[in-house]
Amino acid sequence: MSVLLEARGLRLAFGGVKAADGIDLAVMRGEFLAIIGPNGAGKTTFINMTTGYLRPQGGSIHYDGEEITGLAPRAIVKRGIGRSFQLPQLFTEHTVLQNAALAIAARRGVWQPFAPLLSVGVIDEARELLSRFGLDGIRESRADTLNEGARKLADIAMAVALRPRLLLMDEPTSGVAASEKMAVVETLARVLREAEVTAVFVEHDMDVVERFSDRVAVWSQGRILALGPPGEVLRDPEVLREVIGVAAPHA
Numbered sequence: 001m002s003v004l005l006e007a008r009g010l011r012l013a014f015g016g017v018k019a020a021d022g023i024d025l026a027v028m029r030g031e032f033l034a035i036i037g038p039n040g041a042g043k044t045t046f047i048n049m050t051t052g053y054l055r056p057q058g059g060s061i062h063y064d065g066e067e068i069t070g071l072a073p074r075a076i077v078k079r080g081i082g083r084s085f086q087l088p089q090l091f092t093e094h095t096v097l098q099n100a101a102l103a104i105a106a107r108r109g110v111w112q113p114f115a116p117l118l119s120v121g122v123i124d125e126a127r128e129l130l131s132r133f134g135l136d137g138i139r140e141s142r143a144d145t146l147n148e149g150a151r152k153l154a155d156i157a158m159a160v161a162l163r164p165r166l167l168l169m170d171e172p173t174s175g176v177a178a179s180e181k182m183a184v185v186e187t188l189a190r191v192l193r194e195a196e197v198t199a200v201f202v203e204h205d206m207d208v209v210e211r212f213s214d215r216v217a218v219w220s221q222g223r224i225l226a227l228g229p230p231g232e233v234l235r236d237p238e239v240l241r242e243v244i245g246v247a248a249p250h251a
């Protein structure tokens, strides 16, 4: 597997708070990498720097062999890096199908507000996209009527509509009912694997991390405390104590 994204020595402080204090991380093509860590550890800051929402004060980011440090979000999206936010960014008064169509139209460079909704090609693609996410049944529902699991999937479908090769997701399961969580992540993982999208996701649910990540990066105070397969990292006594907040089992 080759490296798709590489961060080297990333630094960013807000006043006295070191949100990134020398982040070195290589994301391999095709992997699902989970980021875990306590509140305020700098997980979202890493996503923001990688997607152009924040400019690092030091270090560099390379994507597919080219430097992207400090590029604007739009230039980064164009290169194939997508993101989803902790709170879904849907147009709430539009239907799920219209939301998907707007994202597809944006990728195709159509910006007139209603043109995308009239184009048969865009609508067909939007239907096909939603079907991949198992959302056919709620295509005509307004985005503000969806439950959280469907809202998260619809939101990620919009990010996938832009055809990223790397997708960074900030807490894709936050707010999703415990009973729905695994089904949501299963759908998500299937769609991303089929589309050969590499994924980096911030996650607080350790069952999700264990089941869906190839590797886990543990963030703590702007640094990476541990990195490796979930089977090792989630049993590391320091990670258990510092990050997950439970005592290590006695040997």
Ligand SMILES: Nc1ncnc2c1ncn2[C@@H]1O[C@H](COP(=O)(O)OP(=O)(O)OP(=O)(O)O)[C@@H](O)[C@H]1O
Binding pocket: 014, 017, 018, 019, 037, 038, 039, 040, 041, 042, 043, 044, 045, 046, 219
């Ligand atoms: N734009 C900003 N201005 C000032 N401080 C910020 C800004 N963004 C983040 N911070 C601070 O940087 C630190 C890291 O924040 P960040 O949101 O990256 O953490 P996080 O690990 O994603 O936390 P959470 O799990 O709560 O989302 C925090 O102390 C936060 O208050």
